[in-house]
Amino acid sequence: MMIEDLIRAAQEQQATRAVPETRILAGLAGVRRRRRRFVAVGAGLAATAVAAVPAVVVPALLTPAVLSPGMVSPGATPAASSAFSRPGASSSPDVVADPGMPHLRLGYRPGWVPAGFAEYIRQAGAAQDDTGPSLVRSWKRTVGTGDPYNGRSAQLDLYVRTAAEDPAGAVWTGAQKADVNGADGWYSPAQGDQKSSLSWIIDDHTVLMLATSRLDLSKADMLRVARSVRPEAGTNPSPVTLGWLPTGWQPTGLTVSGPAAASWRGSVYVVKQGTEISGKDKKTPVTVNYGELSVTVGARTDAPDGGAELTVAGRPARQPTRDDAAGRGTLYLVVDLGGGRLLTLVGAGGGLDVAQLTRIAANVTVDPTGLTWLGR
Structure with a gap:
């Protein structure tokens, strides 16, 4: 696929909430001049979640959190807490000491964006290939406390990849040539769909891309944003750490969003992957997802109502269930954290069961400090 087609497809997926953000990250991070395979993680669970419950989606990947029971109010900014952590839990042989996403470098930030826009969303995706991990920073006019993509509002994204082995292979050079402060850039204009993009290479390991969605931004303004981009020190803070995951499960993406530091929402996306031989050529190894899990903390839950009551x-x-064909294999767990916060786990496949969901929830640490960037 040509890069502008892939970008438009990815942006439309975000807009319609058809797949989790990790799939978009994987696709955009894996764009190459030559044909190559990339893994679209999360499609199965997303399709299952969306099928029968309109509000249910693999919660925007990020970093769920078990806020300290009764100790953290929605507007508080507490120190790291692990009220759900169980003493001695780390002695189990299948405990992962720190299965959280690495803190990716912020790398770069624009000095100018259109009036009325602020940074409300950040997504981090693990490396899928030699383009390395991706950090996506999103500017919007506003965002709610729920799913940040459950609303068709204008958005400007900056994709940052600072560990690419071959930056030149990560951009499509068939677009319009553009100069970004002396660096080679390639601009893809909108085609009546309010979607455009501009990619440029910073150095031997860094490639950046601006992309618009539902936003009519002229080429001049797109270049103005790009030319205002400057290095930014520090790393992207992760407000939640998963202290335990079943053997073979690993985080692949996280998202944090919200109108302000006092009202954030976070999700972490986790998969259990394996390698199989391609069914097409019968010889190429391909990565497949055997199980998928999202863990989200926010002011409300996307899980169905009701369910058996329990204590975590x-x-x-509570443990909601669904009777429809698409949802029978999906597991839910919703925990009331107090202070107006709910923890929601949604998983399927990979041998995942309610006991494991409960243990995952009981070993989450939350540290919402460092989220002052929200709304700025």
């Missing part, structure tokens, strides 16, 4: 680490919880 001393907090009230």
Whole structure:
């Protein structure tokens, strides 16, 4: 696919909430001048979640969090807490000491964006190939406290990849040539769909891309944004750490969003992957997802209503179920964290069961400090 087609497809997927953000990250990070395979992670669980419950989606990948029960109010900024952590849990042989996403470098930030826009969303995706991990920073006019993509509003994204082995192979050079402060850039204009993009190479390991969605931004303004981009020190803070995951499961993406630091939403996306031989040529190894899980903390839950009542680490919880064909294999766990926060786990496949969901929830650490960038 040509890069502008892939970008438009990815942006439309975001707009319609058809797949989790990790798939978009994987696709955009894997664009090459030559044909190559990339893994679209999460499609199965997303399709299952969306099929029968309009509000249910693999919660925007990020970093769920078990806020300290009764200790953290929605507007508080507490120190790291691990109220759900169980003493001695780390002695189990299948405990992952720190299965969280690495703190990716912020790398770069634009000095100018259109009036009325602020940074409300950040997504981090693990490396899928030699383009390395991706950090996507999104500017919008506003965002709610729920799913940041459940609203068709104008958006400007900056894709940052600072560990690419071959930056030149990560951009499509068939677009319009453009100069970005002396660096080679390639501009793809909108085609009546309010979607455009501009990619440029910073150095031997860094490639950046601006992309618009539902936003009519002229080429001049797109170049103005790009030319205002400057290095930014520091790393992207992750407000939630998963202290335990079943053997073979690993985080692949995280998202944090919200109108301000006092009202954030976070999700972490986790998969259990394996390698199989391609069914097409019967010889190429391909990566497949055997299981998928999202863990989200926010002011409300996307899970169905009702369910059996239970207790998780001393907090009230419930286990919703679905009777429709698409949802029978999906597991849900919702925990009331107190202070107006809910923890929601949605998983399927990979041998995942409710006992494992409960243990994952009981070993989450939350540290919402460092989220002052929201709304700025």
